[in-house]
Amino acid sequence: MVVLEEALSNCLSVKTKQEKQTDQEEEKEDDEIIVETTGPGAECREQPRHQRSHVDPPPAPLPCPQPRSYGDKGRKWQFADIEIQRLVIRSIDAFLDCISAETNTILQHPLVKDAIADIVGALEGILQLKNEATLSLASNVAVKMVNILPNSILQSHVLDLVCHLTSLLPSQQLQVAVSCATALKLILSNLSSKREREVWKILKETNTVVHIVNNIQDFSGGTKPIEYFQEMVSLLSKILWRWPPSRFCVWSDSKLMEILGVISLEPNFSVKLAVLQLYSALALCGNGAQKLLEKGETVLYMMEDCMAMSNCISVQIEGFKLAQCLAINEQGCSKMMKMCCEPIVKSIINGLSSWSSHSGKIPKDQMALLMEVCRLALITRWAGEHHTYFWKLGIGNVLLNLLLNNFHKTHQPQTFLSLEEQIATAQKGLSANFLLVLRPFIWDILGGLAVHCPEDVNAKMHGDEVCVNLLITCLPQYRKHVIKGQGIKTLIAIVRWCLSNDVHIKRSSVAPHLHNTFSERTCCWIHTEDWDGEDILCSLGICSDDTSTPGPRWYAAYILSYFGFYGFPNxxxxxxxxxxxxxxxxxxxxxxxxxxxxxxxxxxxxxxxxxxxxxxxxxxxxxxxxxxxxxxxxxxxxxxxxxxxxxxxxxxxxxxxxxxxxxxxxxxxxxxxxxxxxxHSETIKVPVSWEALDKLVNWFYSGELPEPISSCLWDNLDVEEKLNELHPYVELCWLAEFWLLGDVHEHCTRVVISCLDSARNLSIKILQIAANLSQWKLSEAAANYMAPSYHHLRNSGKLEELDEELVDMVRAASVRLSQEGGGHHPHS
Known part of the structure; x- marks a missing residue:
C-alpha cells in the first residue's frame, strides 16, 4: 500500500514538482505552457510565471486545437512539455502495476477512487497531443490501463478513449498503431450495449474501418511484423461482429479479400485464427457469406484445415464457428455442402468423437469444442447429401457414446441385444446423467437424421444397427416421465392459452441450446423458406381439433397440400x-x-x-x-x-x-x-408495378411478403435506388386497403415507415407517392419526418414540388412538433 501511495502521489503532484523547480529559477524566462480545458472553447496560453498572478490574459494566446469531446466535459490534464508527459506516464504505469499486484478491494480505497478519473484524463490528454516522443509509451500504458481497470470504472471514459485511440490507428509508428488496436479491442469486448450507438458514431466519424482496412492492405507489402496484421484483423472482427453497417465496405473490397485469401495460406496458426474470426464476422452478413462462398476453395480449405484435430482447440473452435455462420440457413448450408460435403461431415464426426472424460467430467476446453461441433451438426435438420456421409461415417455410434458415456468401450458394436437388454442398458445409461447439456443437441441431430434419412441407407450395412436400436430405445424413456408427470395435459393447456391470446413463441426462446450470439447479429440473410421452429405453437395447435384460430389451420392446410389434400373438412x-x-x-x-x-x-x-x-x-x-x-x-x-x-x-x-x-x-x-x-384459375388484373405484383404473388403462395433490402446493402444504396425499393410497398399498401388485406397493409406500412426512419431524405418523394394513392397514414408519417427540417426545406425550395395541401400537412406537423417542445421526430 505504501508503494501504491507513493506512485499515486507522484502521479498527482507532477504540476507541483514543476512549480517548485521553476520557483528556484524565478529570475529566468519561463516558457512553460499550461493547458486547461473546461469545454470546447478552451485555449492554450503561454504565460511566464511572474505574470500568472495578473488578471488580464496575455495578448497573443497560442491556439490549442481541441478534438470533439464525446464524453463528459471537464478539466483534462495536458502538458506540452515532453519530460512532464513522460513523468506522468511513468507514474501512471507504476500506479497500474501496484493495482495489478493488489486485490480488487484496493480500488475501493478513497485515495484510489478519487485519483482514477484524473489519471485516465491525464492519459487521454497525452494521447490527444499526439507527441511522437511519448506516444509509444502512452499507448502501451493505455493497453495496461484497459486491461487492469474494471469495466465499471472505465465505462464513463469509454467515448473519449475510443475517440483518441481510433485517431492514432493510422500512425506511422507501428507500435503505437498496434497498441491502440489492442486497447480498442479490449474496450469493444467489454462495451456496454447502452454505449453501442455512441461508439459507432465515433467509429464512423473517424473512418476507423477504412483506416484498419488500409493498414491490413499495407501489411501485404511484407515490411511490418505479423503482430501488426493480427491486431488489426482482430480489431476489425470485433467491429464487424457488433455493428452490421460496417460489413459492406469490407466484404465488397476485392483487394482486401484477395489479400486475406493469400495470407490465410500461411502456416502460422495465429494468423489463421485471426482470419477465421474475421471471416465469421463477415459471414454474419448474408451477402458477405455469399462472397466468401464464391471464393470457395480458398476459404473452405482453410476452414477444413483448422477444424482438424491436429490443431489446438481454440483454432478448431473458430473453424467450426465459421462453418456455422456459412450455414445459417438452408441455402447457405446447401452451397457449402456442394463444395466440401464429405470433409465437413468427417470433421463433425471427429469432433464428436475426440474427447475423454475423467470421473464423468470433460475438461472445459473440450466441452467448449463439443458445443460448437454439436451446433454445426444441427445441419441434419436440412435434407442433402451430407446425410449419406453421416451414416457412412458412423454417426449412430458417435451419438450413443455421447448419450451413454462411451458405450462402445463396454459393449461390442455387433453384439446382439434383446429388447429387454436394450431397455435396461438405456435406462442405466440415461440415469447416469452424463453430458446433460448436450442431450438436446443429440435429440435434434437424431431427429434430423431420421426425417431425412436417404432411402439407400441401411444401418446394418454401416454397422450401426445396434446403436440405432439403442438410440430409438432411449426415446421412450423420456416419454414415460412426461406421461407420469401429466406433461401432455400441461402442454395442451399452454398451447390453447397461447393460441387464444395470439402469443407467438419461437423454438429458440424455449430451447436454450439453439440460442447463440450469431442469430442476434446477422443481417441480409433470408429465412423465408426456413420456417422450421418459427412458431412451435402453430405445429402443436394443428393437433387441437377444436381451435378456431386461422393461423394453425392454414399451416395444417399447407402441410396437407403436399399429400394432395386441399382445404378444410368440416x-x-x-x-x-x-x-x-x-x-x-x-x-x-x-x-x-x-x-x-x-x-x-x-x-x-x-x-x-x-x-x-x-x-x-x-x-x-x-x-x-x-x-x-x-x-x-x-x-x-x-x-x-x-x-x-x-x-x-x-x-x-x-x-x-x-x-x-x-x-x-x-x-x-x-x-x-x-x-x-x-x-383454369381466374386471371386477376392488378394496377400496380411488376415489382409490387411479384411480392404480392409471393404472399399468395407462401403467406409471407419479401422484405426490402436492409442493413449494409440498404445503407449503401443511393437515394434513387432506395426509392425504387420502397415504391412497391407503397403500392401494395393501396392495393391491400382496396382488397381488405389487413395483414398485408399493416406489414407494408410498417416497412415503409421503418425505412423512412433510416432514410429521411426520401420523405418528400414518399409523401407525394402516398398522397397520390390516398395512403394518408403514410403521408402523415412522411410529413412528421420532414417536420424538424420544415423551415430549411421551405427556404431551399424543395417543397415547391409538392401540392399545396401536402405543404400544409408538413407545416402542421412542424407546428405540432414546436408546440411539443421537441426537435426530433416522435418515432426517433
Missing amino acids: KIGKRIGKALNEKELSDLELILTNGEPLSVHGVILTVQCPSLLPPEKLPCNERSCDGSFVRKDAEKCGRLKKEVHLSAQVDRQALLKLLEYVYLGYLQAGAELVKKLKI
Missing part, C-alpha cells in the same frame, strides 16, 4: 356437399362442349366461387346494399333453370373436382389435376 361442408349432383333443387346447368350438363346451385356458386359464372348469369342479378339477394328478386327467380355454356378449354375432370371443392370445402387431387385447376 360438418357444414358435408351437409352442403350432399346437394352436389342433385338435379331436383338445382337452378343452374353448366353445359360442357360435348353437351353434357352439370346441375349446380346458383346460390352456392355465387357465395363460394362467383368466378365460375359470368355476371349476367347469376341467379339474381341485383343485390341489396349488404350483398345479399333482394327477397323479391329471389322469388322472381322461381324454379327457372339457367344455362351457362362453357368453352372447349374447360376440362371435365378439373371442373368436377372444382365443384367438389366448392361444395365440400376440400378435395383430394394429384399433381396433374392440380396443374389443370391452376390453368
Whole structure:
C-alpha cells in the first residue's frame, strides 16, 4: 500500500514538482505552457510565471486545437512539455502495476477512487497531443490501463478513449498503431450495449474501418511484423461482429479479400485464427457469406484445415464457428455442402468423437469444442447429401457414446441385444446423467437424421444397427416421465392459452441450446423458406381439433397440400356437399362442349366461387346494399333453370373436382389435376408495378411478403435506388386497403415507415407517392419526418414540388412538433 501511495502521489503532484523547480529559477524566462480545458472553447496560453498572478490574459494566446469531446466535459490534464508527459506516464504505469499486484478491494480505497478519473484524463490528454516522443509509451500504458481497470470504472471514459485511440490507428509508428488496436479491442469486448450507438458514431466519424482496412492492405507489402496484421484483423472482427453497417465496405473490397485469401495460406496458426474470426464476422452478413462462398476453395480449405484435430482447440473452435455462420440457413448450408460435403461431415464426426472424460467430467476446453461441433451438426435438420456421409461415417455410434458415456468401450458394436437388454442398458445409461447439456443437441441431430434419412441407407450395412436400436430405445424413456408427470395435459393447456391470446413463441426462446450470439447479429440473410421452429405453437395447435384460430389451420392446410389434400373438412361442408349432383333443387346447368350438363346451385356458386359464372348469369342479378339477394328478386327467380355454356378449354375432370371443392370445402387431387385447376384459375388484373405484383404473388403462395433490402446493402444504396425499393410497398399498401388485406397493409406500412426512419431524405418523394394513392397514414408519417427540417426545406425550395395541401400537412406537423417542445421526430 505504501508503494501504491507513493506512485499515486507522484502521479498527482507532477504540476507541483514543476512549480517548485521553476520557483528556484524565478529570475529566468519561463516558457512553460499550461493547458486547461473546461469545454470546447478552451485555449492554450503561454504565460511566464511572474505574470500568472495578473488578471488580464496575455495578448497573443497560442491556439490549442481541441478534438470533439464525446464524453463528459471537464478539466483534462495536458502538458506540452515532453519530460512532464513522460513523468506522468511513468507514474501512471507504476500506479497500474501496484493495482495489478493488489486485490480488487484496493480500488475501493478513497485515495484510489478519487485519483482514477484524473489519471485516465491525464492519459487521454497525452494521447490527444499526439507527441511522437511519448506516444509509444502512452499507448502501451493505455493497453495496461484497459486491461487492469474494471469495466465499471472505465465505462464513463469509454467515448473519449475510443475517440483518441481510433485517431492514432493510422500512425506511422507501428507500435503505437498496434497498441491502440489492442486497447480498442479490449474496450469493444467489454462495451456496454447502452454505449453501442455512441461508439459507432465515433467509429464512423473517424473512418476507423477504412483506416484498419488500409493498414491490413499495407501489411501485404511484407515490411511490418505479423503482430501488426493480427491486431488489426482482430480489431476489425470485433467491429464487424457488433455493428452490421460496417460489413459492406469490407466484404465488397476485392483487394482486401484477395489479400486475406493469400495470407490465410500461411502456416502460422495465429494468423489463421485471426482470419477465421474475421471471416465469421463477415459471414454474419448474408451477402458477405455469399462472397466468401464464391471464393470457395480458398476459404473452405482453410476452414477444413483448422477444424482438424491436429490443431489446438481454440483454432478448431473458430473453424467450426465459421462453418456455422456459412450455414445459417438452408441455402447457405446447401452451397457449402456442394463444395466440401464429405470433409465437413468427417470433421463433425471427429469432433464428436475426440474427447475423454475423467470421473464423468470433460475438461472445459473440450466441452467448449463439443458445443460448437454439436451446433454445426444441427445441419441434419436440412435434407442433402451430407446425410449419406453421416451414416457412412458412423454417426449412430458417435451419438450413443455421447448419450451413454462411451458405450462402445463396454459393449461390442455387433453384439446382439434383446429388447429387454436394450431397455435396461438405456435406462442405466440415461440415469447416469452424463453430458446433460448436450442431450438436446443429440435429440435434434437424431431427429434430423431420421426425417431425412436417404432411402439407400441401411444401418446394418454401416454397422450401426445396434446403436440405432439403442438410440430409438432411449426415446421412450423420456416419454414415460412426461406421461407420469401429466406433461401432455400441461402442454395442451399452454398451447390453447397461447393460441387464444395470439402469443407467438419461437423454438429458440424455449430451447436454450439453439440460442447463440450469431442469430442476434446477422443481417441480409433470408429465412423465408426456413420456417422450421418459427412458431412451435402453430405445429402443436394443428393437433387441437377444436381451435378456431386461422393461423394453425392454414399451416395444417399447407402441410396437407403436399399429400394432395386441399382445404378444410368440416360438418357444414358435408351437409352442403350432399346437394352436389342433385338435379331436383338445382337452378343452374353448366353445359360442357360435348353437351353434357352439370346441375349446380346458383346460390352456392355465387357465395363460394362467383368466378365460375359470368355476371349476367347469376341467379339474381341485383343485390341489396349488404350483398345479399333482394327477397323479391329471389322469388322472381322461381324454379327457372339457367344455362351457362362453357368453352372447349374447360376440362371435365378439373371442373368436377372444382365443384367438389366448392361444395365440400376440400378435395383430394394429384399433381396433374392440380396443374389443370391452376390453368383454369381466374386471371386477376392488378394496377400496380411488376415489382409490387411479384411480392404480392409471393404472399399468395407462401403467406409471407419479401422484405426490402436492409442493413449494409440498404445503407449503401443511393437515394434513387432506395426509392425504387420502397415504391412497391407503397403500392401494395393501396392495393391491400382496396382488397381488405389487413395483414398485408399493416406489414407494408410498417416497412415503409421503418425505412423512412433510416432514410429521411426520401420523405418528400414518399409523401407525394402516398398522397397520390390516398395512403394518408403514410403521408402523415412522411410529413412528421420532414417536420424538424420544415423551415430549411421551405427556404431551399424543395417543397415547391409538392401540392399545396401536402405543404400544409408538413407545416402542421412542424407546428405540432414546436408546440411539443421537441426537435426530433416522435418515432426517433
